[in-house]
Amino acid sequence: MEKKTVRVQDDLYHAVNDEWLATAKIPDDLPCCGGFSDLAIGVEKTMMGDFKAMAEGDKAIPDAYMEKAIALFKKGRDVARRNAEGIKPLLPELAKIDALRDIADMNAKLPAFVIDDDPLPFQLGVDTNMKDTLHHACILVGPRTLLPDTTYYGAPQLKAQKDALIGVLTAEFMKLLSFTPLPLEKHKQYVDDALAFDAIVATLVKSQQEWSEYTKCYNPMKSEEAIAALKPLDFGNLLSNVFGKIPDEVIVYEPRFLKGFSTLFNEKNFPMYKHWAYLKTLMSGCSFLSEELRTIANTYSRTISGQAVDASIEKQAYRNAGSAFSEPVGLYYGRAYFGEEAKKDVVKIVEEIIATYESRMARNDFLSPATKEKAILKLSKIVIKMGYPDKCQPLYDKLTVDENDSFYEAMCAISRQKNLDAFEKLYKDVDRSEWVMPGHLVNACYDPMKNDITFPAAILQAPFYSLKQTRSENLGGIGSVIGHEISHAFDNNGAQCDENGNLSNWWTPEDFKSFQAKTEAMVKEFDGIPFAGGKMNGAFVVSENIADNGGMAVTLDMMSRLKDADYREYFLNWGRIWCQKARPQYQQLLLSIDVHSPAELRANMQPRNFAEWYRTFDVKPTDKMYLAPESRVDLW
Numbered sequence: 311m312e313k314k315t316v317r318v319q320d321d322l323y324h325a326v327n328d329e330w331l332a333t334a335k336i337p338d339d340l341p342c343c344g345g346f347s348d349l350a351i352g353v354e355k356t357m358m359g360d361f362k363a364m365a366e367g368d369k370a371i372p373d374a375y376m377e378k379a380i381a382l383f384k385k386g387r388d389v390a391r392r393n394a395e396g397i398k399p400l401l402p403e404l405a406k407i408d409a410l411r412d413i414a415d416m417n418a419k420l421p422a423f424v425i426d427d428d429p430l431p432f433q434l435g436v437d438t439n440m441k442d443t444l445h446h447a448c449i450l451v452g453p454r455t456l457l458p459d460t461t462y463y464g465a466p467q468l469k470a471q472k473d474a475l476i477g478v479l480t481a482e483f484m485k486l487l488s489f490t491p492l493p494l495e496k497h498k499q500y501v502d503d504a505l506a507f508d509a510i511v512a513t514l515v516k517s518q519q520e521w522s523e524y525t526k527c528y529n530p531m532k533s534e535e536a537i538a539a540l541k542p543l544d545f546g547n548l549l550s551n552v553f554g555k556i557p558d559e560v561i562v563y564e565p566r567f568l569k570g571f572s573t574l575f576n577e578k579n580f581p582m583y584k585h586w587a588y589l590k591t592l593m594s595g596c597s598f599l600s601e602e603l604r605t606i607a608n609t610y611s612r613t614i615s616g617q618a619v620d621a622s623i624e625k626q627a628y629r630n631a632g633s634a635f636s637e638p639v640g641l642y643y644g645r646a647y648f649g650e651e652a653k654k655d656v657v658k659i660v661e662e663i664i665a666t667y668e669s670r671m672a673r674n675d676f677l678s679p680a681t682k683e684k685a686i687l688k689l690s691k692i693v694i695k696m697g698y699p700d701k702c703q704p705l706y707d708k709l710t711v712d713e714n715d716s717f718y719e720a721m722c723a724i725s726r727q728k729n730l731d732a733f734e735k736l737y738k739d740v741d742r743s744e745w746v747m748p749g750h751l752v753n754a755c756y757d758p759m760k761n762d763i764t765f766p767a768a769i770l771q772a773p774f775y776s777l778k779q780t781r782s783e784n785l786g787g788i789g790s791v792i793g794h795e796i797s798h799a800f801d802n803n804g805a806q807c808d809e810n811g812n813l814s815n816w817w818t819p820e821d822f823k824s825f826q827a828k829t830e831a832m833v834k835e836f837d838g839i840p841f842a843g844g845k846m847n848g849a850f851v852v853s854e855n856i857a858d859n860g861g862m863a864v865t866l867d868m869m870s871r872l873k874d875a876d877y878r879e880y881f882l883n884w885g886r887i888w889c890q891k892a893r894p895q896y897q898q899l900l901l902s903i904d905v906h907s908p909a910e911l912r913a914n915m916q917p918r919n920f921a922e923w924y925r926t927f928d929v930k931p932t933d934k935m936y937l938a939p940e941s942r943v944d945l946w
Contacts, residue, residue: 322885338617339617341616345889346890352771357632361380365380373638378710385627386623391716393601400596401491403722404592421548427729431583433451434448438760443760443811445740448533452564456504483497486603519850528561615895630721632748659788659792664689677824688809693762699744705731708727754792763796781872795861829852833849834848846901918942
């Protein structure tokens with residue numbers, strides 16, 4: 311039987327990617343492949359080869375930072391030692407939690423628990439002050455739930471998934487507890503208590519949709535009020551110990567959590583908290599231990615992602631070393647594999663996109679001159695971070711890998727030092743030269759608090775970008791991604807930050823009302839679309855869809871001035887960069903936790919908002935990828 315060809319006019323995504331989809335195989339240890347994932351797989355393969363060669367003395371280690379990363383990698387890949395040690399490295403940590411007598415005892419040990427990153431009924435941190443982005447602020451956040459999102463705990467349509475995941479977690483906990491010194495008769499009580507405590511957490515903390523509106527995290531509170539709200543915990547003593555003195559204010563990211571804290575943590579619930587902390591520590595810690603314990607401890611994560619097996623011990627070792635020493639590893643990758651010619655070319659594209667954006671903003675038909683002026687000022691202040699930074703942060707001079715430590719102990723020591731370093735920043739100015747992504751990461755981002763865009767070296771590869779691709783293909787690839795990141799400066803969140811990244815209302819009331827109407831139109835365009843057994847939540851994914859829309863609009867504008875513009879190449883490469891084959895469980899998970907629309911919808915939805923799509927492929931009202939003019943959304 312002859313295979314039916316998908317028409318571009320009906321389904322760009324499948325017309326471009328069906329041949330690949332028919333033969334692509336998802337690696338057993340991954341939830342998906344294609345697009346970003348395939349580039350990441352390629353980078354990982356290259357870097358693992360270099361790590362192995364350095365570890366075995368076949369390749370020179372370039373600097374002291376990489377020497378530490380290789381030392382950690384060698385610990386991680388030493389499967390014989392990890393198997394021989396079994397659960398032993400984790401036992402002191404479990405004993406520390408189990409030995410807590412009461413809340414008074416916990417208060418005495420609270421500073422150490424925070425620095426050691428032990429599971430607590432709250433999280434303390436330091437981040438950029440959203441209203442004063444040159445300085446840091448002390449932040450207070452609730453704990454994270456065991457299930458992927460709070461929606462799993464109450465939504466009727468997710469009850470079957472919730473029950474199944476609770477079953478997997480229960481079985482995993484029971485198996486792991488059998489390796490501990492805890493008496494068998496206590497195992498079920500620990501699990502029941504942990505799940506009961508977690509259910510209370512879920513009523514107080516934010517859902518992923520609530521987190522997606524990050525500007526609503528700014529809720530300053532006098533420290534005395536936070537100290538009172540967190541009783542019976544001695545939060546004041548904790549602040550004094552960690553920061554040297556009690557800061558004037560705390561930024562509460564989750565006000566509902568703080569308001570209900572007394573229902574979560576009290577003398578009655580203290581045993582439940584202990585058992586919850588014990589099991590969270592057991593599950594996370596065992597992933598750094600023997601092959602047997604790691605396999606059991608990752609059962610839950612494999613279930614929610616649909617993975618058949620864990621990554622190999624060697625891959626885990628590389629990933630943890632690459633994460634712990636992310637900046638020096640990214641520097642190594644950038645210097646070894648990123649060409650200066652490509653860097654200059656992509657920087658030129660970024661500058662052209664920003665200039666085009668400024669021109670489009672000046673011609674904008676729904677903003678007043680005053681708001682346009684502010685928007686153009688913000689565009690002119692965007693900082694470009696391309697490839698990799700010039701040097702490592704001072705943090706990496708402080709990190710050490712003790713040759714006597716187990717892999718688990720080494721990871722804990724690094725985490726502890728990173729926490730100390732973060733807490734020390736509270737009274738220091740924000741270093742705006744810091745990069746939020748390392749050079750070996752296949753990704754890109756816009757930082758609203760710094761008004762900068764970061765493009766790691768690893769993403770600057772085909773199909774996103776290549777010196778061998780035409781400018782039309784590159785604009786449909788990396789150009790649209792660059793435009794996407796710039797557009798985050800003017801999405802529903804970024805639009806509330808000024809040119810310095812400060813939360814600030816720089817809009818006239820009428821202009822912001824018009825912007826909100828366009829934002830609501832983007833919500834409506836995606837809301838309710840069936841996908842992976844669920845439905846799209848248009849409000850949850852709106853910020854990323856605004857960014858996709860802006861990225862396409864600005865690059866199509868640039869295409870109109872190209873002498874050799876090929877719109878067909880542009881749209882086909884746009885469809886190509888979103889190719890993805892994902893496991894059903896992973897697709898379902900992303901619907902609940904990912905602010906991005908599924909790759910297939912990203913490929914197919916945005917083109918139909920633009921006239922160039924209809925002209926290029928002669929798309930008619932009878933075609934599936936037709937959208938009536940009055941329904942099309944074009945924000946920027």
